[in-house]
Amino acid sequence: MIKRICLLIVGVALGIGVFAQSELSYKNGVLKNGTKITPEQVRTLMAKNNEALAQYNSGRTLFIAGQIISIPCAALVGWDLGTRIAGGEGNTALLVGGAAGTVVGLVMAFAGEGKMKKSVLLYNSAKTNKKEEIIYQINLGLTQTGVGVSMRF
Numbered sequence: 001m002i003k004r005i006c007l008l009i010v011g012v013a014l015g016i017g018v019f020a021q022s023e024l025s026y027k028n029g030v031l032k033n034g035t036k037i038t039p040e041q042v043r044t045l046m047a048k049n050n051e052a053l054a055q056y057n058s059g060r061t062l063f064i065a066g067q068i069i070s071i072p073c074a075a076l077v078g079w080d081l082g083t084r085i086a087g088g089e090g091n092t093a094l095l096v097g098g099a100a101g102t103v104v105g106l107v108m109a110f111a112g113e114g115k116m117k118k119s120v121l122l123y124n125s126a127k128t129n130k131k132e133e134i135i136y137q138i139n140l141g142l143t144q145t146g147v148g149v150s151m152r153f
Helices: 002-020 039-048 050-085 092-133
Strands: 024-026 030-032 137-142 147-152
Touching (some): 024 092, 039 050, 039 092, 050 092
Antiparallel strands (some): 024 030, 137 147
């Protein structure tokens, strides 16, 4: 009986440690405990934090739009430069337009990535603030069927 109680207390303590380790980080995508997670999983985690979720969604949209603009424009620049290197006559309007589109797209992509990083920081700071407010209470008592343990947080 005492062995079971000790195992239960150790299990609860380990459970608290696992609960506290669920912070997110950002490095070429959102990571949870060092593993990259999908945008759907990020949205599910951030569902209770409206500010972080709005920041993430905005950043993700900006990032994707930036990629959609910059990749084809960079291809246009490469096409024109390849034509010029091969000895052909390039199209200056194509080169300038492609370069401008590439710059605009990259700025959008970097701004989107910054917003996603900020959303992760908002999410983590909200979790940290909530951890400080949580009060853990473990009750041990007798019930009709034996000894009972409850934990409130």
